[in-house]
Amino acid sequence: xxxxxxxxxxxxxxxxxxxxxxxxxxxxxxxxxxxxxxxxxxxxxxxxxxxxxxxxxxxxxxxxxxxxxxxxxxxxxxxxxxxxxxxxxxxxxxxxxxxxxxxxxxxxxxxxxxxxxxxx
Amino acid sequence: xxxxxxxxxxxxxxxxxxxxxxxxxxxxxxxxxxxxxxxxxxxxxxxxxxxxxxxxxxxxxxxxxxxxxxxxxxxxxxxxxxxxxxxxxxxxxxxxxxxxxxxxxxx
Numbered sequence: 001x002x003x004x005x006x007x008x009x010x011x012x013x014x015x016x017x018x019x020x021x022x023x024x025x026x027x028x029x030x031x032x033x034x035x036x037x038x039x040x041x042x043x044x045x046x047x048x049x050x051x052x053x054x055x056x057x058x059x060x061x062x063x064x065x066x067x068x069x070x071x072x073x074x075x076x077x078x079x080x081x082x083x084x085x086x087x088x089x090x091x092x093x094x095x096x097x098x099x100x101x102x103x104x105x106x107x108x109x110x111x112x113x114x115x116x117x118x119x120x
Numbered sequence: 121x122x123x124x125x126x127x128x129x130x131x132x133x134x135x136x137x138x139x140x141x142x143x144x145x146x147x148x149x150x151x152x153x154x155x156x157x158x159x160x161x162x163x164x165x166x167x168x169x170x171x172x173x174x175x176x177x178x179x180x181x182x183x184x185x186x187x188x189x190x191x192x193x194x195x196x197x198x199x200x201x202x203x204x205x206x207x208x209x210x211x212x213x214x215x216x217x218x219x220x221x222x223x224x225x226x227x
Contacts, residue, residue, distance in 0.1 A: 035216065045156075045164065045207055047216045059214045095163055104211045106154040108175070110163035 002026040002109045004096050009114030016086050016118070022079040022096030022111055030054075030074035033099040035107055036081050038092035038116075048094070049081060063089075086118045122146050122210050126219025134227045139195040141222045143208035148188045152212035155184055155193045158205045158221075167206075168193065200226055 008020040022034070036048040049070040050059040058070055069082040079096050093115050097107035123146035133139050143153065151171035156164035166175045168184035171191055181196045195202055203226045208219040 044221045045158075045209075045218045047214075047218070050214055050216075061215055100169065104152045106166045106169035106175075106209070106211060107164075107216075108166050108169075110165075113163055 002098070004098065004109055004111035006094065006096055006111040006114040009094065009116045011117045011119065012086055013120050014086060014088055014118055017082070017084045018086065018116060020081040020083065020094055020096075020114060020116070022081075024077045024079065024098070027098075029072075029077040032101065034072060034079050035097045035099060036070060036079075037095045037097060037107075037110075038090075039095070039113075040089075040092045043092075046092075051079070083116070086116075088118050090116060091118045092116060121215055122149060122213060122217050124208055124210055124217050124219040126208055126222055128222060129220060130223040130225065132225040132227050133198050135198055135200060137198045139198050139202075139224060141193045141206055141208075141224075143186075143191045143193070143219050145189045145191075145210055145212075149210045149212035151187045152210055153184070153186065153191045154209045154211055155182075156207045156209060157202075158207065159203075164207065195224075198224075198226065202226070 003025045005023045033052050035050050051070045067085045072079045093113040095113045096111045098109045100108040125144045153171045155168040158164040167178050167182050172184045183194050185192050206222045
């Protein structure tokens with residue numbers, strides 16, 4: 001059974017840092033591209049960052065460029081999101097998600113989400 | 121970035137009704153369009169991908185159609201458990217943008 005489990009969320013002050021992790025199991029992690037999404041309270045879904053299966057290609061949404069860093073360790077079946085210089089507007093539930101195998105496929109498995117609250 | 125415009129933003133319908141949600145892309149995305157259902161406090165779940173392919177395990181009352189810029193999600197006979205938010209998403213090119221969402225309520 002495919003499982004994605006996020007951790008690392010919490011309360012942090014503006015300007016602070018957090019590192020989110022996503023532990024994958026039940027499939028060949030190294031064969032799938034991965035994404036981070038987020039959802040601010042009461043709002044819609046927003047894509048945050050993408051990493052290809054081999055880490056060759058990485059993308060970020062404009063609002064997090066230079067502040068967030070995505071990485072993965074295929075040997076440990078793990079995906080990370082290092083978040084620095086956090087802003088109040090980064091407050092959201094963060095989800096990791098697996099891209100379905102074929103190119104441009106859907107995000108077919110999602111974690112349960114981890115809440116990041118940026119507040120003084 | 122490709123903009124996705126979804127309508128309506130909310131709807132209220134009765135059990136057994138046919139429900140249609142539309143999604144328009146700001147440029148052609150071929151059929152790289154996915155539909156998700158999200159219930160409160162839960163992660164999104166993919167219902168339809170590639171515009172019209174039903175994800176395994178999803179009830180057949182859900183269907184999708186369209187190509188290019190205009191897409192539709194249809195629930196043929198609304199059930200109580202379909203009360204949720206629905207989002208379209210384009211996976212044609214990064215960033216993977218979403219529509220604003222449609223909240224479906226059961227009367």
